Amino acid sequence: MQTGKMAWNAVCANKMRTFLTMLGIIIGVAALIILVSLADGAGNSVASQISQMGSNYLSVRISDNKENPLKLAEFMELFAAEEFAQAAPVGRGSVTAKTGYTSGTINVYGTSGGYFSIMDMELYAGRILKQADLENRSYVIVLSYDTAVEFFGRADVAGESLSLDGKSFLVAGVLSEDSASPSSAMAIKSSDDSSETVVLEGYIPYPSLAQLMDNALEITQFYVSSADEESMDLAEAKLEEILLGRFANDEDAFSIQNQSEVMEAMEQAGNTMSMLLGGIAAISLFVGGIGIMNIMLVSVTERTKEIGIRKAIGAGKGSIMLQFLMEAVIVSLSGCLIGIVSSWIALQVIGNIMSSALSVSMNSKVALLSVVFSGLIGVVFGLYPANKAANKKPIDALRYAG
Numbered sequence: 001m002q003t004g005k006m007a008w009n010a011v012c013a014n015k016m017r018t019f020l021t022m023l024g025i026i027i028g029v030a031a032l033i034i035l036v037s038l039a040d041g042a043g044n045s046v047a048s049q050i051s052q053m054g055s056n057y058l059s060v061r062i063s064d065n066k067e068n069p070l071k072l073a074e075f076m077e078l079f080a081a082e083e084f085a086q087a088a089p090v091g092r093g094s095v096t097a098k099t100g101y102t103s104g105t106i107n108v109y110g111t112s113g114g115y116f117s118i119m120d121m122e123l124y125a126g127r128i129l130k131q132a133d134l135e136n137r138s139y140v141i142v143l144s145y146d147t148a149v150e151f152f153g154r155a156d157v158a159g160e161s162l163s164l165d166g167k168s169f170l171v172a173g174v175l176s177e178d179s180a181s182p183s184s185a186m187a188i189k190s191s192d193d194s195s196e197t198v199v200l201e202g203y204i205p206y207p208s209l210a211q212l213m214d215n216a217l218e219i220t221q222f223y224v225s226s227a228d229e230e231s232m233d234l235a236e237a238k239l240e241e242i243l244l245g246r247f248a249n250d251e252d253a254f255s256i257q258n259q260s261e262v263m264e265a266m267e268q269a270g271n272t273m274s275m276l277l278g279g280i281a282a283i284s285l286f287v288g289g290i291g292i293m294n295i296m297l298v299s300v301t302e303r304t305k306e307i308g309i310r311k312a313i314g315a316g317k318g319s320i321m322l323q324f325l326m327e328a329v330i331v332s333l334s335g336c337l338i339g340i341v342s343s344w345i346a347l348q349v350i351g352n353i354m355s356s357a358l359s360v361s362m363n364s365k366v367a368l369l370s371v372v373f374s375g376l377i378g379v380v381f382g383l384y385p386a387n388k389a390a391n392k393k394p395i396d397a398l399r400y401a402g
Contacts, residue, residue, distance in 0.1 A: 003319060007326035010299070011334075021295045022335030024288025025377070029339025029370045032281035033362060034346055036274050041360040043270025057118045057225040058236055060243070064253040069218035070246070072134070072206055078246065079224060083231065083238040086114035089206050089222040093213040097202075098163040099151045106147060106200040108164065110209025116142075118225040119179075126158030126173025129205055133172075137207040141169040145177040146198045162202075164212060169204065232258065278366070285373060288335065289381035292328050296385035300324065304392065311394040321390035328382020329375060336374035340367050 011018050062070060070078075072089065079087035091110040096103060113129040115121075121128075124145055133140050141162060148155045148171070151162060160171045210217045226235035236258055247253035300307070307320060344362055351360040 003323050004326060007323050007330060010303075010323075010327055011330050017295065018331060021291055021331055022288075022338065024291045025285060025332055025335030025374055026288075026339040026342065028281060028284035028286075028288050029336050029374065030343040030346065031284055032278055032370055033340065033343035033366050034350075035277040035281050036366045037343075037347055037360060037363045038350070038358075039270065039274040039277050040363055041358050043266065043273070044359065056232055057223050058232075058239055059257040060222050060224065060239065060254060061257075062220045062247075062254045064247070064250065065218065065220075066247055066250070066253065070220075071217050072219065075219055075222065078242055079222075079239075081238055081242070083226065083235045085225045085227045086117050087222065087224045088112045088115035088118055089219040090115065091206060091209050091213075091219075091221070093209060095165045095212065097151060097200075099161070102151050104150070104200060106164075106202060108141070108209060108212070109201065109203050110206040111203055112206060114225075115203065115223065116175075118223050121179040122176040124174045124176045125156045126171065128173055129203065133205040134207055137211060138205055139167060139169045139208060140172040140204065142173045142175065142203040143171055144175050144179070144199055144201050147200045147202060148174045150198055150200060164202075164204075167212060169202075282373070285370075285377055289332070289377040292331055292378065293381040293385060295331075296324060296328050296382055297388070299327070300385050300389040303389075307389055307392050308394050311392070317390045321386045324386035324389045325379065325382045328386065329378035332374045332378030332382075333371070336371055340370065343367075 075087070075089055088111050093108055093110075094105055095108055097106045109115075111129070112134055113131065116123075116128045126142070128142055129140065132138070141164070143151075143157070143162070145155055148157045152160060155174050155177075157171050158173055162169050162171055204212070206219075207217060224235065224239055226232050236256060239256060243254050243256075244251070310320060347360050347362055351358075354360065
């Protein structure tokens with residue numbers, strides 16, 4: 001207790017010098033926590049967006065049709081296997097949409113009703129696309145929530161009409177506000193609202209897209225879902241078998257992307273980024289430790305006579321060493337605590353600024369790790385000065401006149 005009090009009084013004796021010594025630890029801890037927390041927030045944000053689109057589906061892109069394009073009728077037959085829960089073709093085009101006095105360019109996606117189940121999309125109003133819509137090449141459309149609000153001023157617009165490149169489409173349904181598609185990132189920005197990006201998109205029967213865009217019914221991209229996440233490997237193997245049979249065993253004619261593997265890769269990349277940023281920030285903690293060692297060596301030199309007096313009245317080597325070691329640890333841990341508080345304040349400010357794009361919170365594990373790490377730095381970098389002080393001979397220390 002007495003040694004601890006003496007160490008605390010010595011640290012507080014020169015507040016400015018102590019604060020400047022702690023500055024390296026403060027910056028190092030704050031940088032470590034902020035960078036790792038931001039990396040975690042970015043990774044969680046991306047993972048959340050991917051998970052909203054579902055994780056148990058396979059994405060296929062056909063690059064070489066072997067002069068035998070895949071058509072819708074054949075597609076439905078090929079992917080009716082029991083390993084697949086749903087299969088849906090996807091085509092994309094941009095058209096001019098009009099309703100009343102409102103007009104603008106939107107992205108339309110030709111697909112089938114299975115697409116909404118694969119992407120785990122929910123309805124706000126109306127219905128999704130039906131098989132009858134594909135068979136009859138019906139002019140019906142399912143709008144995203146923002147698109148309905150943009151063109152009609154409200155979301156509950158099932159039964160209304162929307163003109164696409166001069167052709168009248170019946171609005172069959174409207175998706176919920178939280179529903180997202182893999183193609184949302186390609187959506188254009190509304191010219192009527194410069195303050196935020198509005199996703200303008202709609203979904204129509206695949207045959208209707210061919211009529212609207214005046215192109216063939218060739219399928220070059222589609223999605224397939226498995227019955228559950230546990231059977232993804234089985235579904236992928238079956239899908240590859242079907243495609244190899246369809247395209248003359250040419251593996252280069254198509255590519256298959258497993259969404260669950262994408263999520264795993266994103267998580268691994270996020271963890272790697274966190275470790276990399278944490279390692280870079282931890283370097284500044286070592287720099288702070290060197291600063292502590294430097295100032296403790298100066299302190300030992302300045303207090304040589306004090307050390308000699310303490311030894312002359314009976315203080316042992318262990319007592320002297322413990323006092324200077326405690327001073328180093330106090331400086332290091334105090335800097336760590338200030339760094340944690342500073343990082344929390346900084347993360348609150350960043351969170352408020354980027355609340356719409358990124359959810360940021362302090363990583364408690366990193367904060368705890370920084371406390372342990374700072375304590376170790378205080379011990380490691382304070383050990384040499386403390387040992388130097390403890391090994392001073394009393395007679396030499398008392399004669400010191402520096």
